[in-house]
Amino acid sequence: MELSKNYAPATTEDRWYAHWLDKRYFNSKPDGRPAFTVVIPPPNVTGVLHMGHTLNETVQDILVRKARMTGFNACWVPGSDHASIATEAKVVGMLREKGIDKNQLTRPEFMTYAYEWKEKYGNIIYDQIRKLGCSVDWDRVSFTMDAGYYDSVIRVFIDLYQKGLIYRGARMIHWDPQAKTALSDEEVEYRDENGKLTYVNYALVDGAGASLGRSITIATQRPETIMGDTAVCVNPNDPRYQDLRGAFAIVPLVNRRVPIIFDEYVDPAFGTGALKVTPAHDINDYNLGLKHGLPIIDTLNPDGTLSAAAEVFVGTDRFAARKAVVKALKEAGLVVKEEDHLTRLGYSQRTNAVVEPRISTQWFVRMKALAEPALKAVTEGFIHIHPGDKFMATYKYWLENVEDWCISRQLWWGQQIPAWYAPDGSFRVAATREEAYALFGEAGAAAASLGFTAAELRQDEDVLDTWFSSWLWPIEVFKGVTRPGNADIRYYYPTSVLVTGQDIIFFWVARMIMAGLYYFPDSLPMDQRIPFRDVYFTGMVRDNLGRKMSKSLGNSPDLLGLIEKYGADAVRFGIMIASPAGSDLLFDEAALEQGRNFNNKLWNALKLVKGWESRLAAGAGDASAAAGNAAAGQGHFAILWLENRLREARTTIDQLFAEFRLSEALKTLYSLIWDDFCSWYLEWVKPPFGESMDKAVYDHTVRFFEQLIHLLHPYMPFITEELYHLLAERADGDDLCVRQFAAVAAPDAAILAQGNLLKDAITTLRDARNKAQLKPKEPVKLFILPESPAAYRAIMAILSRQVNAESIDFTTEAISGSLTIVAGKDKYYIVTEKALDNGNQKEELLKELGYLKGFLESVNKKLSNERFVQNAKPEVVDLERRKKEDAESKIKAIEESLNA
RNA sequence: GGGUCGUUAGCUCAGUUGGUUAGAGUACUACCUUGACAUGGUAGGGGUCACCGGUUCGAAUCCUGUACGACCCA
Numbered sequence: 001m002e003l004s005k006n007y008a009p010a011t012t013e014d015r016w017y018a019h020w021l022d023k024r025y026f027n028s029k030p031d032g033r034p035a036f037t038v039v040i041p042p043p044n045v046t047g048v049l050h051m052g053h054t055l056n057e058t059v060q061d062i063l064v065r066k067a068r069m070t071g072f073n074a075c076w077v078p079g080s081d082h083a084s085i086a087t088e089a090k091v092v093g094m095l096r097e098k099g100i101d102k103n104q105l106t107r108p109e110f111m112t113y114a115y116e117w118k119e120k121y122g123n124i125i126y127d128q129i130r131k132l133g134c135s136v137d138w139d140r141v142s143f144t145m146d147a148g149y150y151d152s153v154i155r156v157f158i159d160l161y162q163k164g165l166i167y168r169g170a171r172m173i174h175w176d177p178q179a180k181t182a183l184s185d186e187e188v189e190y191r192d193e194n195g196k197l198t199y200v201n202y203a204l205v206d207g208a209g210a211s212l213g214r215s216i217t218i219a220t221q222r223p224e225t226i227m228g229d230t231a232v233c234v235n236p237n238d239p240r241y242q243d244l245r246g247a248f249a250i251v252p253l254v255n256r257r258v259p260i261i262f263d264e265y266v267d268p269a270f271g272t273g274a275l276k277v278t279p280a281h282d283i284n285d286y287n288l289g290l291k292h293g294l295p296i297i298d299t300l301n302p303d304g305t306l307s308a309a310a311e312v313f314v315g316t317d318r319f320a321a322r323k324a325v326v327k328a329l330k331e332a333g334l335v336v337k338e339e340d341h342l343t344r345l346g347y348s349q350r351t352n353a354v355v356e357p358r359i360s361t362q363w364f365v366r367m368k369a370l371a372e373p374a375l376k377a378v379t380e381g382f383i384h385i386h387p388g389d390k391f392m393a394t395y396k397y398w399l400e401n402v403e404d405w406c407i408s409r410q411l412w413w414g415q416q417i418p419a420w421y422a423p424d425g426s427f428r429v430a431a432t433r434e435e436a437y438a439l440f441g442e443a444g445a446a447a448a449s450l451g452f453t454a455a456e457l458r459q460d461e462d463v464l465d466t467w468f469s470s471w472l473w474p475i476e477v478f479k480g481v482t483r484p485g486n487a488d489i490r491y492y493y494p495t496s497v498l499v500t501g502q503d504i505i506f507f508w509v510a511r512m513i514m515a516g517l518y519y520f521p522d523s524l525p526m527d528q529r530i531p532f533r534d535v536y537f538t539g540m541v542r543d544n545l546g547r548k549m550s551k552s553l554g555n556s557p558d559l560l561g562l563i564e565k566y567g568a569d570a571v572r573f574g575i576m577i578a579s580p581a582g583s584d585l586l587f588d589e590a591a592l593e594q595g596r597n598f599n600n601k602l603w604n605a606l607k608l609v610k611g612w613e614s615r616l617a618a619g620a621g622d623a624s625a626a627a628g629n630a631a632a633g634q635g636h637f638a639i640l641w642l643e644n645r646l647r648e649a650r651t652t653i654d655q656l657f658a659e660f661r662l663s664e665a666l667k668t669l670y671s672l673i674w675d676d677f678c679s680w681y682l683e684w685v686k687p688p689f690g691e692s693m694d695k696a697v698y699d700h701t702v703r704f705f706e707q708l709i710h711l712l713h714p715y716m717p718f719i720t721e722e723l724y725h726l727l728a729e730r731a732d733g734d735d736l737c738v739r740q741f742a743a744v745a746a747p748d749a750a751i752l753a754q755g756n757l758l759k760d761a762i763t764t765l766r767d768a769r770n771k772a773q774l775k776p777k778e779p780v781k782l783f784i785l786p787e788s789p790a791a792y793r794a795i796m797a798i799l800s801r802q803v804n805a806e807s808i809d810f811t812t813e814a815i816s817g818s819l820t821i822v823a824g825k826d827k828y829y830i831v832t833e834k835a836l837d838n839g840n841q842k843e844e845l846l847k848e849l850g851y852l853k854g855f856l857e858s859v860n861k862k863l864s865n866e867r868f869v870q871n872a873k874p875e876v877v878d879l880e881r882r883k884k885e886d887a888e889s890k891i892k893a894i895e896e897s898l899n900a
Numbered sequence: 901g902g903g904u905c906g907u908u909a910g911c912u913c914a915g916u917u918g919g920u921u922a923g924a925g926u927a928c929u930a931c932c933u934u935g936a937c938a939u940g941g942u943a944g945g946g947g948u949c950a951c952c953g954g955u956u957c958g959a960a961u962c963c964u965g966u967a968c969g970a971c972c973c974a
Binding site: 003392398505540577590593596598607664667670671679686767776862865868873883 | 903904911926935939943958972
């Protein structure tokens with residue numbers, strides 16, 4: 001078969017993915033092997049994969065494929081999240097384009113549109129996951145709004161309610177005026193903004209309403225809320241305001257009389273030291289209001305316009321109202337001054353609208369009781385966080401200071417809260433209308449005497465926060481809630497490792513731990529209740545200038561476009577090669593280019609090896625082959641050496657995997673393949689032009705190549721599978737994807753040292769040739785004056801070919817008229833017919849001599865320091881002594897050759 | 901304001917419990933179209949390890965502080 005010049009990923013990737021699916025390699029059923037379970041962090045169902053996802057999915061696929069090849073029953077569950085606010089916003093937008101107003105639709109009509117939308121766009125992410133080569137079990141696709149999943153969310157809600165861990169109440173919450181829904185604390189992002197601090201005069205009156213003839217100046221960032229003021233507060237220790245006890249202020253524009261209250265909450269140094277108190281529109285003011293029994297006047301509508309309670313500018317949007325109020329205040333002569341002020345504004349994570357603090361009746365989860373065991377699971381080491389040093393503290397801090405979780409959202413797309421209201425407003429929580437109706441009866445009265453029918457019950461309009469469904473993900477993807485104790489949940493839970501972005505540590509990671517510990521009873525050991533044993537946090541993917549990737553900057557590359565351009569393997573390589581766990585990744589297409597070049601290198605190595613197939617001849621190569629045969633010696637050492645290099649690298653890579661240092665492991669593999677295999681080994685065994693290839697050497701080479709692509713497969717699954725099948729005919733079912741790793745033997749240090757000697761000799765001699773401007777094709781005679789000739793015997797044949805020496809001989813004295821090279825304790829003499837310029841060479845030797853003398857001096861300094869010799873560990877002192885001897889003999893050798 | 905982490909070559913990063921005059925990749929320079937690969941080969945240059953002090957025989961590594969940066973929380 002003719003192999004193309006360069007590797008073409010497009011022609012192989014889809015073919016192999018289809019083959020793996022066909023063989024059902026990614027499908028998992030419980031069996032006798034240990035399970036390796038990963039649940040995908042479900043992406044937003046109507047989204048697309050961005051580079052952050054790409055990194056996450058690649059990391060997961062590497063871990064899962066490695067486990068699959070290491071005797072585990074690997075199970076990676078794919079799925080997606082209904083993402084209530086984001087998806088509902090998209091559906092509403094789509095409807096608006098069609099000229100349909102959501103408010104004109106019934107709930108079931110809207111849900112039909114939403115499900116249609118999901119059917120249409122929900123598969124985009126799955127296509128991308130497939131293209132990336134992810135080995136997920138497609139029989140296990142889960143979606144947080146599937147009928148069964150929906151049911152599990154409702155069950156958990158009811159259960160938590162019955163145990164008193166969910167309650168309904170009026171609290172100050174974050175309100176998104178654009179989505180017109182409540183948000184949890186975690187869904188608000190704060191950004192610093194330049195705002196204005198407006199100083200406004202409030203007239204003062206006494207208890208009887210008589211003017212005091214003066215006013216108090218307050219500073220506010222939100223003048224549009226003054227109509228909701230119900231007090232003015234000053235610090236009780238502020239000397240400026242001591243005479244205002246019992247006095248009142250008049251709120252401008254609405255002329256409401258409000259008390260002056262005293263509270264240490266007020267910072268006398270901020271503004272004028274006087275604070276307007278608006279309990280309906282600020283969390284601190286709300287708390288002050290509670291403490292001082294102030295009335296609450298809500299002057300905003302749900303959509304962010306001023307409400308009737310504001311009395312002025314009713315119906316005006318809050319931002320327009322701010323300007324209007326300031327204008328009106330100025331006209332009334334009440335504005336003292338305005339100054340620039342840096343403030344922090346909260347934005348809705350989903351709609352980017354400025355959130356409003358708002359008092360509202362919502363559903364909450366009591367978090368304290370759930371947080372305690374979740375903290376314990378991590379601090380006591382049942383769950384390991386990687387990298388731990390970075391995220392342990394964050395995790396701990398949040399759990400120790402956790403607030404109750406607002407879980408109701410004023411949306412339709414999501415699980416509708418199973419609370420049923422009677423006409424009088426009282427409610428019962430139950431899965432169905434009938435069950436709820438029955439619960440009303442429990443109070444003692446017969447159904448008929450309740451005074452209303454089941455049909456009159458009204459279900460709560462709100463849905464649950466998306467995270468209230470995704471916190472059950474590791475349990476319910478195995479039907480652990482809806483079919484407790486089933487075979488899957490018993491086999492696959494706890495999952496092995498969770499790979500996710502550090503940005504959702506509170507939204508999701510902490511809550512999954514809470515859910516797992518809550519759901520599985522205390523009677524079970526902790527290590528069976530936790531949702532996962534390891535958490536691997538990936539960093540944020542930024543562009544090569546360090547900026548966040550965003551649509552508006554246009555710096556977020558299209559995944560499918562990248563795969564088309566470089567191939568999925570190259571994309572995976574590029575994103576992994578410089579991806580330290582937990583640190584931000586600066587995405588650069590140059591890394592993908594490196595990945596593509598690596599593909600090409602592998603491809604060409606294959607072409608080289610395949611080219612030998614037709615030139616095979618039995619003969620040397622084996623260890624048993626005739627000792628005098630140069631080719632035999634050559635093949636033998638290269639094979640021996642690479643065998644041991646592979647063992648060494650395997651050990652390193654396994655260690656790195658155990659520590660989740662995947663980027664490091666890939667670097668090790670890259671260098672093993674490119675440098676050790678391609679640059680050294682293949683060159684060493686390559687037969688001279690026109691000569692035949694030794695059969696035994698060839699067979700070893702194919703075996704090494706197999707081992708290398710086997711190790712690389714988790715990172716670059718497509719090209720490795722392709723190469724595996726091109727290297728040799730394979731039986732049906734013999735695919736790299738499922739090939740198992742054999743146990744690794746310990747490397748022979750002596751062989752590795754000999755290999756290093758060989759590589760050093762080649763590099764040194766090539767460098768010398770280069771500097772003497774000897775063309776590679778120009779043959780030379782080489783003489784070696786070695787410390788130990790034995791070390792050279794096995795590598796002589798390789799050495800002579802690699803440095804183009806027509807002869808190599810040992811010598812015991814310097815060769816006159818030669819090019820002298822000092823390498824360690826050994827000396828090389830190059831004899832050539834071409835006239836040599838020794839000036840360069842002398843310069844080199846002098847430079848080397850200078851370095852060694854400096855080095856020796858530093859070693860001597862240490863050794864002559866009595867305290868060093870006394871205090872340092874004996875092996876360290878020994879090492880220094882050896883360095884001293886070594887340097888001295890090298891210096892001697894150089895000096896000799898300089899004097900020669 | 902509180903907290904966490906970081907600062908090593910132009911760039912992206914390694915550097916294990918302190919112990920060679922600090923290593924990769926990439927970029928750069930020179931030479932090489934050789935018969936797997938120019939998406940390549942052979943070699944080379946490049947760092948006072950952010951800064952000040954301290955501990956130690958010895959500090960990129962440990963400690964105090966400073967500067968800068970990132971993130972989390974208020």
